[in-house]
Amino acid sequence: MKRILVTGGAGFIGSNFVRYVLTERPGVQVVNLDALTYAGSLESLSGLPGEARHAFVQGDIRDRGLVERLLSERQIDTIVHFAAESHVDRSIAGPEAFIDTNVVGTLRLLEAARAVWLGRGGSAEGKRFHHISTDEVFGSLGPSDAAFHEGTPYAPSSPYAASKAAADHLVRAYAHTYGLPASITNCSNNYGPRQFPEKLIPLMILNALTGKPLPVYGDGAQVRDWIYVVDSCEAVLRVVERGRAGESYNVGGGNQPTNLEIVQQICAVLDARFPDSPYRPYSRLLRFVPDRPGHDRRYAVDFRKIEHELGWRPRFSLDEGLSETIAWYLANPGWLSAIGRRDDYHGWIERNYTKRGADQ
Numbered sequence: 480m481k482r483i484l485v486t487g488g489a490g491f492i493g494s495n496f497v498r499y500v501l502t503e504r505p506g507v508q509v510v511n512l513d514a515l516t517y518a519g520s521l522e523s524l525s526g527l528p529g530e531a532r533h534a535f536v537q538g539d540i541r542d543r544g545l546v547e548r549l550l551s552e553r554q555i556d557t558i559v560h561f562a563a564e565s566h567v568d569r570s571i572a573g574p575e576a577f578i579d580t581n582v583v584g585t586l587r588l589l590e591a592a593r594a595v596w597l598g599r600g601g602s603a604e605g606k607r608f609h610h611i612s613t614d615e616v617f618g619s620l621g622p623s624d625a626a627f628h629e630g631t632p633y634a635p636s637s638p639y640a641a642s643k644a645a646a647d648h649l650v651r652a653y654a655h656t657y658g659l660p661a662s663i664t665n666c667s668n669n670y671g672p673r674q675f676p677e678k679l680i681p682l683m684i685l686n687a688l689t690g691k692p693l694p695v696y697g698d699g700a701q702v703r704d705w706i707y708v709v710d711s712c713e714a715v716l717r718v719v720e721r722g723r724a725g726e727s728y729n730v731g732g733g734n735q736p737t738n739l740e741i742v743q744q745i746c747a748v749l750d751a752r753f754p755d756s757p758y759r760p761y762s763r764l765l766r767f768v769p770d771r772p773g774h775d776r777r778y779a780v781d782f783r784k785i786e787h788e789l790g791w792r793p794r795f796s797l798d799e800g801l802s803e804t805i806a807w808y809l810a811n812p813g814w815l816s817a818i819g820r821r822d823d824y825h826g827w828i829e830r831n832y833t834k835r836g837a838d839q
């Protein structure tokens with residue numbers, strides 16, 4: 480039986496990954512280490528399938544002693560490292576927490592794995608340190624540039640992206656220098672259930688539903704490569720199980736709308752779903768606001784390596800993924816209340832949409 484330490488498993492992608500692994504791999508045990516920052520919530524772990532195979536530990540990845548104890552006492556053979564500060568705007572407002580968690584935190588995890596797995600009497604056999612990274616390490620593309628591939632030089636723009644790039648380099652250095660069996664996935668923009676509503680898609684869904692302005696940065700012509708979170712979790716598990724140690728794999732959704740198009744698509748779904756809403760057409764709520772400093776213009780991911788080597792490709796279209804996501808937020812106002820957005824959204828959505836509209 481595999482024993483996986485998932486870090487950041489109470490956050491958006493981490494909690495979806497824990498759910499995915501427990502469902503798809505009945506022989507796997509998960510230890511979930513999360514500090515429960517503003518972005519993590521135990522509510523994201525409620526109703527887990529195979530709950531008896533999941534153990535939650537509240538703690539910090541920078542606590543090397545704790546991580547070493549978990550690795551040895553729970554006989555962990557696989558680490559899947561999601562924990563991070565993940566929001567670009569927050570990194571612009573205050574970069575330090577990003578260095579502390581994303582760089583120092585990753586270093587401490589690597590050191591713990593080196594000590595327990597490769598220390599006296601240890602062996603790299605059957606072990607894997609998988610690091611979750613981002614396409615943002617590659618910087619920004621021009622309109623006709625080719626998509627990011629695994630060999631694209633790193634050119635991070637934001638403090639967030641720079642901290643993730645630094646962590647990637649550390650992971651590579653540990654693989655190269657100490658023979659730590661490590662792999663990396665560099666993934667594009669995820670969206671789906673349980674994403675904290677500071678990121679574009681959940682923010683726009685919840686603001687629209689409650690009649691608040693929809694703030695589009697700059698001209699709204701920036702392009703991201705959107706991937707539904709279930710596809711992203713499937714890619715991670717594929718690399719953890721079958722990817723080559725020492726390698727990185729790019730993961731993308733193959734959808735590249737502009738931000739404005741995404742927001743308009745969300746508005747169109749809501750228009751069709753709530754024909755009597757006083758906010759209809761929802762696009763009336765759209766507002767252009769000052770741009771994010773240093774805003775990357777375009778991301779696009781070439782995922783041919785994982786496709787050719789491991790047979791993975793995204794299965795959800797943007798239409799399907801967005802519909803699933805909107806339906807999830809409508810059906811789960813309790814999650815919003817648990818993450819502290821009660822005043823903003825919870826009661827309102829429950830009164831106005833969930834009870835009468837979620838099943839329409």
Ligand code: NAD
Binds near residue numbers: 489518565566643665
């Ligand atoms: P998130 O912000 O939703 O969740 C992060 C989780 O990490 C939270 O549960 C938080 O409590 C936990 N955490 C933070 N600091 C910690 C610490 N010091 N010790 C233990 N736990 C800590 O993030 P997300 O969007 O789910 O992203 C997960 C990972 O995927 C990150 O590494 C991020 O860089 C990467 N990534 C995200 C996206 C995306 O679109 N969201 C895309 C590519 C890569």
Ligand code: DAU
Binds near residue numbers: 567613666680697771
């Ligand atoms: O590319 C992968 C990255 O995607 C991940 O590594 C990050 O963790 C994740 O946060 C995400 O970063 P982005 O900056 O691309 O995501 P965000 O949702 O913050 O913004 C998406 C786009 O929408 C971006 O061009 C900025 C714009 N935007 C965002 C917000 C929150 C707006 O126009 N208005 C907004 O209110």
